[in-house]
Amino acid sequence: MSQRATRLLHLLEALGGRRRPVAGARLAEDLGVSLRTLYRDIATLREQGADILGDPGVGYLLRPGFLLPPLNFSEDELEALALGARWVTRQPDRALAQAAERAMTRIGATLPASTRLSIETSGLLVPTPSQTPPDAPWLPTLRLGIRLEHVLRMHYADGQGQATQRLIWPFAMAFMEGLGMLAAWCELRRDFRHFRADRVIALADTGERYPSRRHVLIKRWRAATGYGLDS
Template identity: 50%
Template sequence: MSRAERLLDLIQLLRRHRAPVSGPALASELGISIRTLYRDIATLQAQGADIQGEPGLGYVLRPGFTLPPLMFTADEIEALVLGSRWVARRAEDARLGDAAANAIAKITSVLPEDLRQSVEGAALLVGAGEVTPAVVDLGAIRLAIRSERKLAIAYRNADGSATERAVWPFAIGFFDRVRVVAAWCELRQDYRTFRLDRISRMEALPDRYPRRRAVMLKEWREREGIRPS
């Protein structure tokens, strides 16, 4: 967890408590040391948070504080807007599209007026594309990747032959016309990529795969000569 995320979590935690809450209780819930908690509280107080209390007595956040506005350059805003528009229009994943729109809305809500106008008036547009539709739920594959779970798939190869496989998914590739999932294939005992439009059936398995997703992704990239973006 980054420090910015930790500070946001601390603010949200304090907002949930109307009565003073002790430092050890806050530190325990956040999973940090008491010294780190004291430093974070001091940081938030320096940024204007009306956090009252002191070690041994407990802390309470008075109403009215919001984190300082996020600051982006014009190029950064255009990159964020373009990316969110691409996801919403071309990702073929409704939940991912909604999440992209929500993320931009949250960012826009805390920007100063001039930067907010840059978001609303961004002139970079995403055109329609001809993506070969997938039968399976891309969102379910994303969930399997996040939880490091195996998938059972029925797959049709380029020559039309069908196979049943158990795979360990660790990445999804978004290309102009197709979406592919990179995975370790138990049948081939090797890394393979599978086009989503050729997966006719898929089932999430309860088993976690035995290797870490990040390790497999790094190993696969090195083997394929793909540099991290």
């Protein structure tokens, strides 16, 4: 681990768990760095996504939800992350693909130059899909619906091309080459249903939370169908 990466990790640890802002001078003293170095490190962490509140003379507070995972990763773990990110960039969800690219850029920024070069040129490649996945601009809505446990209004075409409007409780999405599959509770059928991604015409978030929890639906779904998609 580089000296700079170690210093950033120590700064995160110093900020973590605090409920009130801590003065920059105090942080610099605790970490054994100059105030100028501290300000530069805080700016670096902010660029990498750390939600650090505060300014010089006011104090600093790290809002929950930010970790800097690559600092303690082995090269095997970093290669696995890079390979997974490359696979995500080949999926039709452009927002998710761009998030994967940003995540790997942030991870790379914390690594020593030699390690970063090794990961970027590892030779572990993701094959190009045999067919171009259909455009699916509704995927971010689906992912948010799954995350927030929201009821979605779906415009869907069956195998004969007949379109229907449905209210669904989405809880899982499987990404497979050439075909994605959505698992949800369908209010129309009053049962679990699987929907092919290439037959979804549109999705809209109703903003309403469905009357169950996602993990409960997944448990019921597995018991009812025998499926065991990794979650």
